[in-house]
Structures are given as C-alpha cells and as structure tokens.
Amino acid sequence: MAGGNSPGGSLDLAADHLRGPIQFTVDLDHLLSSDTRTLRLRTSYGKAFPVPYRNPRRGSGCHLSPIRLVVRKTALMHAHDSGNPPLPRLPLTVVGGYLGAGKTTLLNALLADPQGQRIAVLVNDFGEVDIDGRLLQASADAPTRDVLTLANGCICCSMVDGFAETLETVRGFADRIDRVIVEVSGVGDPRQVARWGRIPGFTPDGVIVLVDPLSIRDRASDRYVGETVLGQVAGADLIVISRTDIVAEALLLEIEAWLATATGATAMRSPVPTGLLLGPPLRIAGAATVNDNSHFTSTPPDHVSITRSLDAPISRASIDTWLAARPRGVVRAKGLVQVEDRPEARTVLQVCGPSGTVAVDGPWDDGDAVVVAIALPGTPRAGLVKWLGLLH
Amino acid sequence: MTTTIYPAASVHTFDPSRHTADAVAVRDGRFLAVGSVDDLLRIDGATLDGSLERFTLIPGFVEAHCHAMTGGMWLHTYCGYFDRQGPDGHVWSGCQSLDDVIERLHEADARMATSAAPDEPLLAWGLDPIYFRGERLVAKHLDLVSATRPILVMHASIHLATVNNALMEIEGITPDTDMEGVPKDGSGWPIGELQEPAAMSLAGTAFRKFWGRTKSDESLRNFGARARTTGTTTLTDLGNPDSASESEIDRFRAVVDTEDFPARLSVFHMPVPGTPEAIREAAAAVRASKELSSSKLRLGHVKLVMDGSIQGYTARLRWPGYLDRAGNSSGNSSGNGTSNGIWVVPPEQVTDILRPYHAAGLLIHVHCNGDEAVDVYLEAVESLLAETPRADHRHTVQHCQLTSPAQYRRIAALGMCANVFSNHTWYWGDQHASSTVGPDRAARMNSARTALDLGVPLSMHSDAPVTPLGGLHVAWSAVNRLTPSGIVLGPDERISVPEALHAVTMGAAHQLKMDDEVGSISPRKFADLAILEADPFAVDPMELRDVPVWGTMLGGRIFEAG
Ligand SMILES: [Zn+2]
Ligand SMILES: [Zn+2]
Numbered sequence: 001m002a003g004g005n006s007p008g009g010s011l012d013l014a015a016d017h018l019r020g021p022i023q024f025t026v027d028l029d030h031l032l033s034s035d036t037r038t039l040r041l042r043t044s045y046g047k048a049f050p051v052p053y054r055n056p057r058r059g060s061g062c063h064l065s066p067i068r069l070v071v072r073k074t075a076l077m078h079a080h081d082s083g084n085p086p087l088p089r090l091p092l093t094v095v096g097g098y099l100g101a102g103k104t105t106l107l108n109a110l111l112a113d114p115q116g117q118r119i120a121v122l123v124n125d126f127g128e129v130d131i132d133g134r135l136l137q138a139s140a141d142a143p144t145r146d147v148l149t150l151a152n153g154c155i156c157c158s159m160v161d162g163f164a165e166t167l168e169t170v171r172g173f174a175d176r177i178d179r180v181i182v183e184v185s186g187v188g189d190p191r192q193v194a195r196w197g198r199i200p201g202f203t204p205d206g207v208i209v210l211v212d213p214l215s216i217r218d219r220a221s222d223r224y225v226g227e228t229v230l231g232q233v234a235g236a237d238l239i240v241i242s243r244t245d246i247v248a249e250a251l252l253l254e255i256e257a258w259l260a261t262a263t264g265a266t267a268m269r270s271p272v273p274t275g276l277l278l279g280p281p282l283r284i285a286g287a288a289t290v291n292d293n294s295h296f297t298s299t300p301p302d303h304v305s306i307t308r309s310l311d312a313p314i315s316r317a318s319i320d321t322w323l324a325a326r327p328r329g330v331v332r333a334k335g336l337v338q339v340e341d342r343p344e345a346r347t348v349l350q351v352c353g354p355s356g357t358v359a360v361d362g363p364w365d366d367g368d369a370v371v372v373a374i375a376l377p378g379t380p381r382a383g384l385v386k387w388l389g390l391l392h
Numbered sequence: 393m394t395t396t397i398y399p400a401a402s403v404h405t406f407d408p409s410r411h412t413a414d415a416v417a418v419r420d421g422r423f424l425a426v427g428s429v430d431d432l433l434r435i436d437g438a439t440l441d442g443s444l445e446r447f448t449l450i451p452g453f454v455e456a457h458c459h460a461m462t463g464g465m466w467l468h469t470y471c472g473y474f475d476r477q478g479p480d481g482h483v484w485s486g487c488q489s490l491d492d493v494i495e496r497l498h499e500a501d502a503r504m505a506t507s508a509a510p511d512e513p514l515l516a517w518g519l520d521p522i523y524f525r526g527e528r529l530v531a532k533h534l535d536l537v538s539a540t541r542p543i544l545v546m547h548a549s550i551h552l553a554t555v556n557n558a559l560m561e562i563e564g565i566t567p568d569t570d571m572e573g574v575p576k577d578g579s580g581w582p583i584g585e586l587q588e589p590a591a592m593s594l595a596g597t598a599f600r601k602f603w604g605r606t607k608s609d610e611s612l613r614n615f616g617a618r619a620r621t622t623g624t625t626t627l628t629d630l631g632n633p634d635s636a637s638e639s640e641i642d643r644f645r646a647v648v649d650t651e652d653f654p655a656r657l658s659v660f661h662m663p664v665p666g667t668p669e670a671i672r673e674a675a676a677a678v679r680a681s682k683e684l685s686s687s688k689l690r691l692g693h694v695k696l697v698m699d700g701s702i703q704g705y706t707a708r709l710r711w712p713g714y715l716d717r718a719g720n721s722s723g724n725s726s727g728n729g730t731s732n733g734i735w736v737v738p739p740e741q742v743t744d745i746l747r748p749y750h751a752a753g754l755l756i757h758v759h760c761n762g763d764e765a766v767d768v769y770l771e772a773v774e775s776l777l778a779e780t781p782r783a784d785h786r787h788t789v790q791h792c793q794l795t796s797p798a799q800y801r802r803i804a805a806l807g808m809c810a811n812v813f814s815n816h817t818w819y820w821g822d823q824h825a826s827s828t829v830g831p832d833r834a835a836r837m838n839s840a841r842t843a844l845d846l847g848v849p850l851s852m853h854s855d856a857p858v859t860p861l862g863g864l865h866v867a868w869s870a871v872n873r874l875t876p877s878g879i880v881l882g883p884d885e886r887i888s889v890p891e892a893l894h895a896v897t898m899g900a901a902h903q904l905k906m907d908d909e910v911g912s913i914s915p916r917k918f919a920d921l922a923i924l925e926a927d928p929f930a931v932d933p934m935e936l937r938d939v940p941v942w943g944t945m946l947g948g949r950i951f952e953a954g
Contacts (some may be wrong), residue, residue, distance in 0.1 A: 163589065163595035164599065167593075173509070187738045192588070198569075224735070360568070
C-alpha cells in the first residue's frame with residue numbers, strides 16, 4: 001500500500017482490497033508539516049473516498065499514531081468501534097399475511113416448539129388474538145422467549161425511527177436470543193419489512209406469508225385490499241396454507257395451482273414444523289457435527305434433507321451458480337462456508353424458497369464448512385445431491 | 393382585577409353577533425368585551441394600552457393539523473425549494489438548485505466548525521428534488537461540503553435521505569452493503585441515497601439524531617416560536633402514540649404550561665397496534681388523560697392514519713386511480729396491477745379500532761388523503777353511530793384531498809367535519825396536474841367551496857412540517873388556488889377571504905372542540921390574537937399571505953414575532 005501526494009491538501013492512499021481492518025503506514029512528518037486536510041482511500045472498486053481522521057496537533061482522540069494510520073474499516077463486520085468480538089448476526093424472519101390468515105397460530109406453534117431456538121417476536125398488528133401468554137409463562141424455565149410489542153406504530157408506514165429503535169433494543173438482547181420474528185400487520189408488505197433484515201446486526205432469513213385457503217381468492221380480488229393481498233403473496237419466500245384440516249383436498253389443490261401463478265414462493269400446507277420453517281439451526285448444532293439428520297427432530301421423515309461437508313474454500317462464482325440452480329421443492333438451505341476470495345471470513349449462505357442471500361458473519365472459526373438443504377416431500381434426493389455439489 | 397383596553401386599527405372578531413370593533417378589553421387573560429374605545433373605557437378601572445393601535449386584530453390562528461416535530465426540523469439546516477421562515481422569524485431562502493443546497497450546507501458546516509465536534513453530523517431537511525429537473529443529490533455533491541463531517545440531508549418526503557461518503561465510511565455503508573434502498577453506481581459503490589426507513593437507519597447516529605432531536609424540549613420551544621411568528625395561538629400535535637403516558641404528558645407540560653410558551657397545544661393520541669383488549673385499555677387511558685388538560689395543554693382526542701399521500705402515490709384512490717407514466721389513468725379498479733397506494737390499517741378493522749374511542753365519547757380525526765380512504769372512514773363512522781349514537785361528535789376527515797360532493801354530503805349528514813389540505817394547491821398543485829391525477833382531478837382537490845356549499849364544517853391546515861405553519865398562507869391558497877407555474881387550479885373551488893379566515897380560526901376551533909374558548913374575539917374566550925400589520929380584509933386577496941404578522945397575544949400576554 002502506497003501513499004502519494006496529490007494537490008489540494010489531500011493525501012491519497014491506495015488499497016487493493018477492502019477486507020478487514022486496514023492499516024496504512026504513512027509519512028507522519030509529511031502529514032504534520034503539510035496542511036493536509038483530507039485523506040482519501042483509493043480502493044479496488046476504483047473509488048476514492050475520504051477517510052475521517054484528526055490531526056494530532058488539533059485535538060485528542062486521533063486515529064493517527066506515531067507510526068501508522070489506522071483507518072476505521074467497517075466493510076467486514078461492523079466491528080469498527082469496539083474491541084469486542086462481534087456477535088453473530090440475528091436472523092430476522094418476517095411473517096405476513098392478511099387478517100385471519102393464521103399468523104398468530106403459526107407464531108404460537110413456533111413458540112411452543114422452538115427447536116431449542118430462543119425466539120424474539122415483534123408483534124405489529126391490531127389483532128383479534130394475541131400471542132399466547134401461557135406459552136411464555138410455561139417457558140419460564142426454558143431459554144428466554146421474548147415477545148415485544150411495538151410501541152411506535154406500524155412498521156410499514158412509520159416514517160420515523162420507531163422500528164429502528166425497536167430493532168436496536170432487540171439487538172441488545174443478542175446474547176440471549178437466536179432469532180427475531182417480525183409479524184407484519186394484515187395490510188403490511190412483508191417484503192418491504194424484510195429490508196430491515198439487512199441492517200447491521202441482522203441477517204434476513206425468510207419472508208413467510210400465511211394464506212387462508214377459504215378466503216384468499218376473495219381477498220385477492222377485493223376492491224380495497226386485493227392489490228395488498230396479491231402483493232403479500234408475490235413477495236413471499238415461503239407460503240404456508242393454513243386451516244388445511246378443515247379444507248377439502250380439491251380446494252387445496254386449486255389454491256396451490258393458483259399460488260403457483262401468483263408467486264415464486266414455495267408453498268406448504270400447515271402445520272409446518274419449526275425445523276422446516278426456520279431451517280436447520282446450524283449455529284446451535286455447531287458446524288462440526290452435521291453429518292446426519294438426527295438433530296432435525298421435527299423435520300418429518302418424508303421431507304428430504306441432505307448435508308454436505310466442504311473440505312476446501314469455494315469460489316464465489318460457484319455460489320452464484322448454486323443459487324441460480326435451486327431445484328424445485330427446496331424450502332430451506334443453509335451453509336457456513338469459507339470463500340476463496342475471503343478466506344478469513346465466515347460466509348453464511350441462506351436459501352429460503354426462491355430467495356438466496358450470502359453474508360459475511362464474522363471471522364472464520366476453523367470449524368467445518370457445511371451446507372444443508374431441506375426440501376418438500378417427493379423432491380428427488382439425487383437432484384439435491386447434485387445441487388449441493390455445485391459448490392466447489 | 394385590571395382591565396386593559398387595546399384600541400386597534402381594525403378588529404375582525406369572527407363572532408357572528410359583532411363582526412368588527414375598534415378595540416378589545418382584556419381581563420384576566422380573557423376577552424371581557426369588544427366595542428368602541430369609548431364604550432370600553434366605561435368599564436370600571438380600565439386602563440388604555442395604545443401599543444396595538446396601528447395593527448389589525450383577528451383571532452389567533454388555530455391549526456387543527458400540524459405536528460410537534462415541526463419545531464425539531466428547525467434544529468436542522470433547511471434545504472427546501474421554497475423560502476421558509478424559521479422560528480426566530482428569519483426567512484431562509486429556498487434552495488432552487490443543487491448548488492444552492494451545497495452552499496447552504498457549506499455555511500452550516502462553517503458554523504459547526506466552531507460550535508460542534510468534528511464528527512458531529514450535519515443534518516438538513518426539506519430537500520425537494522422534484523424541482524431540480526431530474527438532477528439528483530448524491531454523496532459526491534455532499535463531499536464537496538465536507539470530506540470529514542458526516543452529512544445527512546432528509547428529503548421533503550422523508551422517504552429518502554442523501555448522505556456523504558464520510559457518513560458512509562463511519563457507519564459502514566460500503567459496496568458490501570446489500571440492501572434494497574441503497575442504490576449503487578456502475579462500480580458498485582453506494583451513491584449516497586438511502587431510500588425508506590430501513591435503509592435510512594443505516595445512517596446510524598445521524599438518523600437517530602435527526603429524529604431524536606424532534607422529541608426534545610428545544611424542538612417544542614421552536615414549535616411555539618413558529619406559532620408566534622405566524623400568528624398561530626392554538627397548535628396541534630396530530631398523532632402521538634405516547635400521549636396518554638405520564639412521562640410524555642410531563643414532558644409536554646414542562647414546556648407548554650410555562651408562561652413563555654406562546655401557544656395552546658392539543659396533543660392527539662395515535663392508536664398503536666394491539667389486541668382489542670389493549671385498544672380498550674388505551675381508550676380508557678386517553679379518556680383519563682383528558683382530565684389532565686390545562687388551559688394550554690389539551691389531551692384526549694384521537695388520530696388514526698388510513699392511507700399514504702397523493703404526491704407519494706401511496707394514498708388510496710377510487711377509480712381511475714393514479715396516472716401512469718404516459719399520463720393515462722391507471723384504472724386500478726380494473727385490477728391491472730398498477731399500484732393504488734397503501735393501507736396503513738386494514739380497512740375492515742377500522743371500525744374495531746375506533747370503536748372503544750367512539751364509545752368513550754372521544755373526538756376522532758382520521759387521515760384520509762385519497763377518496764377510497766374517505767369511503768372506508770365514512771363506512772366506519774356510520775356503523776359506529778348505529779351502534780353508539782352520539783350527538784355532536786365532530787369526527788373529522790383530515791386532509792380530505794380528493795373528496796367527491798357525494799362524500800361531502802355524507803360527511804355533513806353524519807355530523808362530521810372536514811379539515812382540507814389547501815396548501816397542497818400551492819406546494820404540489822402543478823405536480824398533481826401533470827403527474828399524479830391529471831389536471832381535471834387536480835382542479836377538484838381540496839375542494840373547500842364544495843365543502844362549504846354542502847354544509848360541511850370546514851377547517852384548513854398546513855400539516856406542518858409538511859408545509860410551513862401559518863394560517864395566512866393556508867387561507868391564501870384556498871382563496872386563490874394558485875400554483876407556482878401561475879395556473880389557477882380549479883377556480884370554481886375558490887372561497888372568499890372571510891370564509892378562508894373563518895376556516896383557520898373558528899372552523900379549526902370547532903374541530904378541536906375548543907370553539908367555546910378560542911377561534912373568535914368574543915367575551916369570555918381566551919384573549920388569543922393574531923396581531924397583523926395590515927388588514928387581511930382590505931388587502932388584495934392575492935396578497936393575503938404577505939400580510940406581515942407583528943406577533944400574537946395569548947391569554948392576554950403579548951408575544952412579539954421577531
Ligand atoms: Zn396525515
Ligand atoms: Zn399530518
């Protein structure tokens with residue numbers, strides 16, 4: 001890394017990558033003797049951007065030490081302002097669907113059988129039914145399950161900072177919880193709310209939309225809410241069809257056919273077990289031991305799940321290919337992998353229905369690299385094996 | 393008990409029993425009488441105060457729809473397109489180009505060099521790039537202002553913010569930031585725009601401070617100062633989810649219930665999501681909070697938001713919906729998939745949400761910009777009245793921008809009121825004609841004439857900080873219906889100066905259920921005045937908004953504007 005002078009009182013620094021904390025050695029005497037006001041970091045992206053620093057002559061708290069300039073580099077894990085190791089990002093799952101679609105029932109089922117996950121639920125609805133308080137009491141001895149009621153209005157419309165504040169509060173519990181589920185109001189757009197999964201400290205983990213088979217098609221053509229309901233369905237990763245116990249098979253088939261035209265989401269019939277809805281709990285299980293399916297206790301035996309260990313870092317191109325080649329029927333896939341161009345980082349792969357995300361989630365911890373996929377019953381196992389094989 | 397007689401150049405009372413007078417007599421913070429100076433001097437022990445004798449006195453303006461955050465905006469740097477007066481009376485010139493914006497920020501940055509830490513964010517507000525012909529404010533422009541101080545410019549829509557590279561560096565907004573609402577350039581670098589709250593929250597400290605400061609005492613005091621400079625004596629905070637909590641009430645009290653705060657303030661409660669039981673409890677708390685009202689701080693009314701905004705294409709419109717890009721109506725009811733706005737609450741829940749408040753006898757105002765939202769609200773009120781009949785409820789349609797004559801008839805028949813967003817004609821009228829709904833419907837927007845003719849109790853508002861606080865401009869806009877491009881948009885919907893000024897005084901007082909206390913210069917009412925340097929009834933109606941405000945009187949105490 002080289003330092004060079006440029007006119008106009010700025011000093012240009014060139015960096016060939018943007019990974020990790022970057023330290024530059026610069027000529028301090030030069031800095032102190034010139035009236036350099038701006039340091040510019042030039043990056044491999046071809047961009048120069050200003051680097052805040054304070055001239056030690058002008059005050060305290062400087063980023064300039066006698067021998068080197070430490071640039072606060074935040075691209076990697078937002079760990080710029082403290083020496084603490086970063087907590088893993090909290091998966092943020094969004095649950096949406098129109099009034100009466102079964103959101104609360106689903107949330108209560110998840111809380112009743114959390115599969116060892118400590119779940120925080122953010123409730124954001126003018127609801128008929130509440131999250132079942134008894135479940136919370138019953139779990140007093142179990143790992144904490146927090147239910148937080150948003151006090152600042154609707155997430156989708158609130159222009160102010162209410163939801164950001166709420167998520168920050170949740171983030172403060174990060175050592176006590178494993179996942180956040182946000183329940184969106186009956187007219188809210190879950191896809192829009194899912195954007196919050198990208199803020200620091202969180203990682204998006206699926207948009208689940210509930211569909212009531214008896215009313216969905218009326219709703220979808222309703223004068224007032226038709227557009228809203230269609231938008232919810234279209235924005236889903238996973239659709240859960242509720243009330244399947246009281247609905248005739250013929251109607252369910254019809255609804256499934258209709259959904260196939262209305263959304264790219266993977267549709268499932270309720271009840272959907274926690275392990276399937278939320279996916280394999282890689283972090284809880286520990287990456288080192290995932291070679292059999294025994295810990296997916298609630299994945300029904302007819303669902304197909306498959307695990308592959310990776311013994312070498314994989315290429316970014318193969319991840320892109322892999323995401324694009326998702327076979328029909330895949331509900332969830334997750335991976336903790338090492339990527340060739342970023343071997344120092346733990347890269348998390350997540351597939352939820354048609355959506356895939358790749359995120360860096362802290363330093364590589366020398367555990368095993370592993371990928372797990374779960375698919376609907378009847379999904380050919382060979383296809384899944386081949387699919388996971390695309391990662392190399 | 394001292395009685396002070398204030399002779400004036402003219403007095404317009406808005407009291408139907410006596411329209412004009414020469415002077416007002418004030419005792420104990422209230423009007424004792426109005427009349428001729430000679431008549432009033434007969435009052436025992438009355439003293440004459442000539443300090444207002446060159447002014448025109450009208451009732452202080454009552455703003456039935458604005459937000460307390462108005463004051464907080466002035467803690468940030470103004471970057472809007474139109475000239476705008478700040479709390480201290482200083483008029484900030486409009487920023488009519490990106491260069492203007494950059495220069496304004498340069499000045500602010502220079503001021504901060506001596507008054508603030510180097511990493512203290514420079515926060516700005518009000519940017520409205522729709523006037524910049526496609527030019528877009530991005531980080532590289534803001535980098536010209538400072539390469540080291542984080543900068544955040546909130547756009548007028550508050551759906552969008554622009555930040556500089558220093559801020560992105562500090563907050564870690566990088567090519568790795570993978571989020572909808574963070575657009576990037578060809579090389580993958582974020583351009584500095586943050587769209588919608590989730591992306592905006594990435595601006596971290598700056599984002600938190602931008603909104604956090606609007607909840608400060610200083611913000612509230614600025615709000616009061618804005619009232620003083622605009623002749624407003626009754627303000628509203630239309631929609632505060634915490635308004636029934638003790639700490640929030642204490643916070644308001646500590647500022648509003650002091651002698652120096654120059655306005656009354658009615659804080660409306662905004663229902664938050666919850667179970668029916670929770671809403672019942674909230675309604676009881678709001679009802680109880682009413683008893684904590686003072687002569688200046690009012691509590692206990694309710695505000696719900698139904699849809700979005702027309703200029704943001706998020707209001708719910710009936711057929712034929714919004715224009716598409718080619719200028720054709722989208723015909724949303726035909727289900728062609730063109731977006732027709734958003735619901736903030738599910739239409740079928742509106743009745744349930746409002747029921748406990750209506751049953752508790754509380755006053756309800758509901759934000760309905762689009763005509764479809766109006767339909768849903770009217771349906772809800774109709775069923776609530778069938779369940780729990782109430783006389784004189786005064787439930788109000790707020791904004792009421794695209795409301796048909798039939799809807800107005802129904803509003804009148806249900807005993808409801810309309811608070812019309814007349815400032816829209818000036819601030820977005822040209823955009824409505826060209827882009828959102830087309831010239832014909834734009835001419836029918838904010839139809840104050842129709843409302844009055846159909847017997848609807850009418851008020852008009854600024855929705856500050858959405859548009860600037862000030863009854864004179866609101867009235868001017870309804871009287872003239874002029875747009876910045878010089879078009880009179882919907883001349884048939886214009887109303888007279890007396891009608892318009894009535895709407896922003898008595899009309900608003902009526903909708904706040906304060907019409908027995910404020911809104912006219914009448915014996916026994918609070919001595920609240922707008923003190924004007926010219927007679928608004930005498931000036932050319934086109935000059936109504938330019939009538940200088942000298943100050944206000946609140947409860948008999950005089951507050952000079954400057
Ligand atoms: Zn509104
Ligand atoms: Zn408003």
